[in-house]
Amino acid sequence: MGDATLPKPNILLAFYQEFPAAFYDEVRNRFPDAEVTSLILEPGTPIPADAAKKAAIVVTSRSLPRPEDAKHIKFIHFLSAGLDKVIHDPILTDSDVPVTTSSGIHGPPISEWTLLNWLAASRNFNKTYEDQKKHIWGKGEDYAVGIQDHVGKKIGILGYGSIGRQIARVSVALGATVYAFTASPKPTPASRRDNHYIVPGTGDPDGTLPVSWHHGTDKASLHSFLSLGLDHVVVSLPLTPQTTHLLGAEEFALLAAHKPRGHRNPYLTNISRGQVIDQGALIASLKSGELSGAALDVTDPEPLPEDHPLWDAPNVQISPHISALGEEYFYRSFDIVRENLERSRRGEPLINAYKRGRGY
């Protein structure tokens, strides 16, 4: 009697495009005790009632079940770190279905994207690349002046989550020092710990890498942080009403005013959302040289219109919101789903669980 076969729980992957066959195979291998099905849906299209009602777990980017169809869903996993694009959906506002995110898996690719942009800017990669296309063996003088490495540089990280922590890890390896800025105070070892999923061997699990921690939600706290003499400012904050246009003319001027002697002017990196930056002010600061450059994976709006002046601002490097992408993205997301399936079976709290009401 005890050996009656239980139906395998259904994991529904609702995505806007087909994955390669090898991917479905690999995912199924990770869930020998579950049935994995797939639906291709235009982003934003709700998951049809029959599919939603059969699902134990939904894994999705922008397609959600209606609350009335979600009564048996154990959790919905979002294939993104932030939920700002779905925050007003009824499943978030009018249901209590547990929601989890892929927060934590973005550290490695986004830190590599960040480092790539810093180094391309600081080491004049575009010149090397253009010279090679023309078969020109450049002169050493062109590289001896104006190029500095990261030893002793100060890296300020706004938002010290999994992304900021892996950027910190790499920065410290380069010989730089890291300064963390968070909304709420983190005075104790416990408060500095990273409680999200962490890609093994990366990040700053115990929060020991920053030489100092700073916090606040008011202008004065932010300005005091931006006055530390930073060479880099990295924006890895969630977009909320409070962080909208957090950095503008005043903040860029402050950064430049505290630039260490002999160093290049401060460099801005945004891997959060375009709206965190006052983009007009950014263009002005790049033009004046107040900022020595900026790496932007996000803009306002997206896609950035073809005739937008940001494209040609001096020393800006723009990519089309791709810093988190890579072949590992979905595999790592399913590592979190697997972990949470096991936790759910054991009746333990889920990791990467979204707290309703926090607004991001």
Next chain:
Amino acid sequence: MGDATLPKPNILLAFYQEFPAAFYDEVRNRFPDAEVTSLILEPGTPIPADAAKKAAIVVTSRSLPRPEDAKHIKFIHFLSAGLDKVIHDPILTDSDVPVTTSSGIHGPPISEWTLLNWLAASRNFNKTYEDQKKHIWGKGEDYAVGIQDHVGKKIGILGYGSIGRQIARVSVALGATVYAFTASPKPTPASRRDNHYIVPGTGDPDGTLPVSWHHGTDKASLHSFLSLGLDHVVVSLPLTPQTTHLLGAEEFALLAAHKPRGHRNPYLTNISRGQVIDQGALIASLKSGELSGAALDVTDPEPLPEDHPLWDAPNVQISPHISALGEEYFYRSFDIVRENLERSRRGEPLINAYKRGRGY
């Protein structure tokens, strides 16, 4: 009588071009007890007898004193890590004037150059750059496939000196594992230590970062190392008769044959000398896809002729022997000179001393 002023020792900087005035000021600040003079000489031109005879210390790239003029020189400091370009000069073959090098200062810039090239290749930076020039907001699909980060990748480093060690440090921060290969065995903690000058906060002073150490001077040892399933091979060996054409068709085939499943093909980085690689074989391996790419700061010959096929080999990134350059280069060199001036005054052994007869 005891207070008769001793003449200040003369530090002669013999270089092929003028430095900015601020540089001479800064160097003089570092040597309040010495007189710093400067000579501009075409590379290879000997230092005139009168200048050489007055010098206590010579700091130079390619201009050397004649042995008969060097009797009072306490040491000659070379502004490079390797001495292969001056190894047959009489001052090295027919004198015993101590010779020191700038070995140790190259870790930060060259590791940053290395990382830049890895990331530009792995994250498709050239597409991002070309798209930005054309104001094109690219598609996520173009980045989701083919891009992998460095978590779990295996980095093989041939020659584990200061450069290899800083590359190791950054690689480990990325989540990769490091394998060291050296000519002689390094079985003990003492033998794994870095005894050169180390830029503070960088490198692997105790040699604890590699997951395993390998060694040998024969083909079999090298081939066994190249069979570890490496994703990256970094050449940071000195050029000697034994390392000339160390890597060729057989080695590239071996690397490709052991590529881990699902990973890109192995990537070659050369920051040593062009002659360590069989360049014809490299071009063939890039064309066949056996190697997924190569970052070359050195070529054979240099400058690389405009019509050389290497320029357009698939997935090759070539820079004109500039990976070590940057504004810190000469300051850090003078940090070593200052350290050795103090050691010389105290009668202690010099750091970064060249051992005659070793051949590099």
